[in-house]
Amino acid sequence: MKPSKYAMHRALRAALAALALIVYGGTAAAQGVTLPDVHGLAYSADGKRLIVAVHDGMAVYSAGRWSKDPAPRHDYMGFTATKKRFYSSGHPARGSGLVNPLGLIVSGDGGRTWEKRGFEGESDFHTLGASYETNAIYVYNPGRNSRMDRPGIYYTLNDGFTWTRAQAQGFESTVHAIAVHPSKPQTVAVAAKEGLYLSANSGERFERLAAAQGLAAFFELDGEHLVYSLYDGAARLYRHSLKSRSRTEIPLPPLPRDAVSHIAQNPAERSEYAIATFERSVFLSKDIGKSWTQIARNGEGR
Template sequence: MKRTLLVSTLMMTVFLASCGGTEPASETTAPVTEKNEAPTEQVPDRWEATAADTEVSHIHGAGFWQDGRPVIATHTGLMEFREDGWYELSSNRHDYMGFELVADGFYASGHPAQDSPYKNPLGVVRGTEKGETLEIRSLEGEADFHYMSVGYETESIYVYLEQATKELAPGFYRSLDGGVSFEPMKMDGIDGRGIAGIMADASEPERVFVYGPDGILVSDDGGDTFEPFNDQGNIVTMAAAKGQLAYIAKTGTSFDLVVSDLTEETETTVELPSMNTESVPIELFIQEGRLLLGTSDNSVYVFDDEQWMQLLKAGKIN
């Protein structure tokens, strides 16, 4: 789950809140018909129904697959929600960190499964085919990015590196080539601001937001310079879609969810579901009017057709 970290960098105090190989697809040939149809490929379903009473822990990312199904990244791999409940991918059961969906897959970091050929930590991983195929982009065996955001359409990557690698010192970095290489962000304009997280714009490659107790700041030059976007108070999590932002602000012990239309410059408040009073929103995803929310007690909610549905309660599979 996302954590809160106190980081001292020069004149600013920054605290960030975020806490195997591919199997070949089998092929079968369809019966010959009068129309002489070409053979069709039958791809096996490598997702297994999650057993009742399973406890899900350490949700490090969430959203909607390209087919619309909700997905979460957990301590033991990927899980998706179907009409009859939760399913888990039987392969590549890695402890994904910084899991971020993009238009045709996802990016992540984290730690490999025990039987995996990958080095620990994973560095930057690009996943396709719902996680059945993985490609290491860089920093395998060197970096574990807990704080990573990726543009859904652009695949621009913005990260905070906690521990030094062979070539990179701790700090904020961007990658505009899909995680192959990284360059430092100057972060001018955030002195004295508290930062709880970082969010890449969905469709503008060099636009990135940072958020925290002082509201939201925005940069249009890849994180070199920032200016205030709004001062809506303590922002605990954010999400971005094309032309939209969604964010959750905390006031006292209550939370407010706001969806901002960047084109129309309008904001709409969405009533949050009834949550455990001790849980905190940590994951938020927005796509085509749908919202997915994950909380610190490993609960998962989906907002669709103007109503919330709880998919997972305190991490327990019914």
Template structure:
């Protein structure tokens, strides 16, 4: 994403016939939030940008253009009173989340810089604290690998890595999603228009992962395997990155996707529907429909 709205995102999602504002990023998606026409009305989630599950509670979280929500009895319930644009979102551990994106329209009007940098919540999204690069970075992809955090900043087109509050820039490349696991935190994968790429040095340099299918989103599972989804919605799994096996297919093209585990997967569609699989992508059920 050398441009603000992201070239890789457009390429990978347009390959599936998408347009508009998905996880892949477009000019609209990258724009800071705008206020709702009725200031008293809750604008809802808007476009879905990220998904996750709090391991402390099993609760599903949906991050979007107008804040963070939980899925409860098929409905989205806002977390706290924030309506910031969570362009990047990931669950780091029990009650601990990382996010990035843009402040709310009201905060921008009040003078807050248009980029959040990296922020963190230690209370399941109720409150947030600044971690790094406030006002500078806009991470559209975030990934935690043990104590390490990886982020892809659309302002510089670089992969950043770090622990604690210190982040270091790495390679420049066009990507949509990042994947890494706690077992091998130095190994990080990226989904790109050229195919899946892998780095063995913490994101400093990447090479093409031969044999991998074209994927929009990818995750490293707890056992060290790879699980991703193609632009056409087909789930693909691999134990070693060389041989891949297709599973089921999502009932739509994914604009957000995460493998909570090798069996539990979450995905979202352009219309805001959220899907869940509990059999490793063999089948999916709808857990929220707007």
């Protein structure tokens, strides 16, 4: 596996730009909220808030309006949500007194407070996924640290107390995103430069489901489908049945010079999906992608 740190994300942006994708402008959002970038996308457990992790905290879309969450204004990287927790990495807010990088942090109160789970001052996990029901965590570690002796995909089933390196047979690629099955912690998907990969044995072996460049992945909360985004000269979004192994394409809104970077599902209204793009646009669908409403364009709330 090749390294995947923030420089790799920049390399991905450059590759997309070479394919006429423009990323990360600098427009102010409505109501004083800015989306300078998108580092994560998730719904709150009650489904009432859509949370966008950004460079300076969390932006929230709720009841048709954007606002800034009162959570600490860290630079949240690898942000992901489970049923009862938020997990993240990244860099501390100025004046917080925390060590940089944050390592692995966890919140049990919706992001108001955070606890350390190791690697502070050592690692910044930009690629992180967690199981919605089991809290199993997978990360891509781009280098060595005190508990991971070499780069690779690692996972923990006990909230970060012990870590195991996945053998990742059949996988040799640049990691872009990781998704973990909501109830089967051994099932993990990886979106990567050479395609979309799936493992049913904790990353020991992977099979490739799609050959185009993989950008994002998300397991639906009932555990029956995997939703993932690709770029093959145009933005694509697919829904893969884990049972029948068939896939259907989900129609996207017009995305000229753009692609899907993050995917989320509302746990309270499971036909509702949200996607974010590399140009910092955000869309909602109430009907599993049959139609879309744009709620942010180039970082500007609507």
